[in-house]
Amino acid sequence: MANSIWTIEEFTCAGCGMNYTATREEHSEAHTGSFKCSICSGVVHAWSGKHHFFGWQAVKTRPPVFGRRWADVEW
DSSP, rough: OOOEEEEEEEEETTTTTEHHHEEEEEEEEEEEEEEEEEOOOOEEEEEEEEEEEEEEEEEEOOOOTTSOOGOOOOO
16 A cells, blocks of 8 residues: 655656656555656666656756857747
């Protein structure tokens, strides 16, 4: 049975630098799993223990724009 306390954690893909968030849920039983990056398919996070991660979402940030100021970038 799952505990009612969830936490949101942030992860960064070591392969391409994409940022993700996921919800961590504590359990009384052991779980294993992993999450792969939607950009480069590298493993962002792997887990084993009395917790589980779900609800993976990419963090929406502005990509770096070299040589220009943010005020000059049109979105």
